[in-house]
Amino acid sequence: MSLTGTFTEATSVETVNARHAACTNPRLAEVMSALVRHLHDFAKEVHLTQAEWGLAIDFLTRTGQICSGQRQEFILLSDVLGLSMLVDAIGNRRPAGATENTVFGPFHVDDAPRRQMGETICLDGKGESCLFEGRVLDLEGKPVAGATVDVWSDNAEGFYDVQQPGIQPKGNNRGVFVTGEDGRYAFIGIKPVSYPIPDDGPVGQMLAQLGRHPYRPAHMHYLVTAPGYQRLVTHTFVGGDAYLASDAVFGVKASLIAPYERLEGQATQWRSPFDFVLAPA
């Protein structure tokens, strides 16, 4: 019996994608057709074996099963493959001069405490204190008033408050600040420290087998929003960190490395100035 459209190694992509003809969502059909093509091309290129395919099925299954309300191993997988940063880059192409985006990460909370300008966000008394300050500007260098500057970092031991409920005070190293007419922000935090992403699961095992370390260079997170401007999700990185060139999630951009100046003879030990430049919406 002759049968059109049956599956061979040569026709695999066309055979599968012909099935999308009845899809009523053209974007879904486009995305899935491209995914099938790239996935099949990958398998053909490396001559993927059934044993390797079996390992991949097992890996993906374990990655899904370890996910919980407190843990998202598939986002972590996307992060270490550079896919999260790539999607972020594609979705946030900015004009020259605007501050660049980087990964959001899993540790933001929606209800961080609103604080007064200049106040400290460090509630556990650990770490080297640091004054973070600068301005929120538009592309012409004019101050943006009423910008919300939502900041968060790990504590001196490398953990976010949400990773250590009951150990760290709630809201430790977090705060939301709103700029005035001068566009200025300022707060006291700590000089952040580098830390490993969660590496006791399938993604950590994969990194180990690839000969990769799980560390992120020290950084302060920022979510800066203002009406009429693009939402800015970014970090500033501590210059000189040992992991700047090998961030496990590829979040580093040269433009986001901030100065950390030692302040001698003052209660606050460091100062890290940084201006954020917002692109129009």
Add this chain to the structure above:
Amino acid sequence: MSLTGTFTEATSVETVNARHAACTNPRLAEVMSALVRHLHDFAKEVHLTQAEWGLAIDFLTRTGQICSGQRQEFILLSDVLGLSMLVDAIGNRRPAGATENTVFGPFHVDDAPRRQMGETICLDGKGESCLFEGRVLDLEGKPVAGATVDVWSDNAEGFYDVQQPGIQPKGNNRGVFVTGEDGRYAFIGIKPVSYPIPDDGPVGQMLAQLGRHPYRPAHMHYLVTAPGYQRLVTHTFVGGDAYLASDAVFGVKASLIAPYERLEGQATQWRSPFDFVLAPA
């Protein structure tokens, strides 16, 4: 500060794959580097949005979480994307004349009952009885003695015994036969019926959104092995089945469609002859 090797949309693949330099498993580095390249090329080609990426993370998470000892949703996902068939095809390129492979499927058991040649495998008395018979041959057409022919199919209601423990008798529509000097095999089963793959999970939802049905055309499974020959994992399909051209898992090959002859005035209602030709190991 200048920093080599940081991540941009243009350099994403090279940046990620440079991290495989310390991998001591060259095959793993090769496979992962190709996967990263194809995955990034896919995201760039379709301009994958953060919202779409979020849907994919959620889909993969749900796919992993529904897996259990009785259910493997990632294999099902691989099946409906044609990836399982592709890996099978790459791993089982056969000389002309040898019987083609198709997907193994999730319903084989290792301890199916050994039966006498000609015996019935249907224990629940349901369905239209069918004589399956033929020979196991080598590429020169000579009989293969001592070949193990392991067969399994769904029952007349479209379920395998392992899907209905306590409802179907254990070993229903399964059997293991061993050929004699003439290479012949024969057994009584039922004319198989088409059935849907499990479609109450994430993969079923995906098929529905793609406008695809979840059905497989009716088929009898065979695992044929003999010392000195390649392991043959295949089906024979019932010619004329409504889903032959649209198997949800792309398992149909034209060479595997078997005749089903109506037997008039006999206790057995159908006869399906098929010879299996093994390639040397």
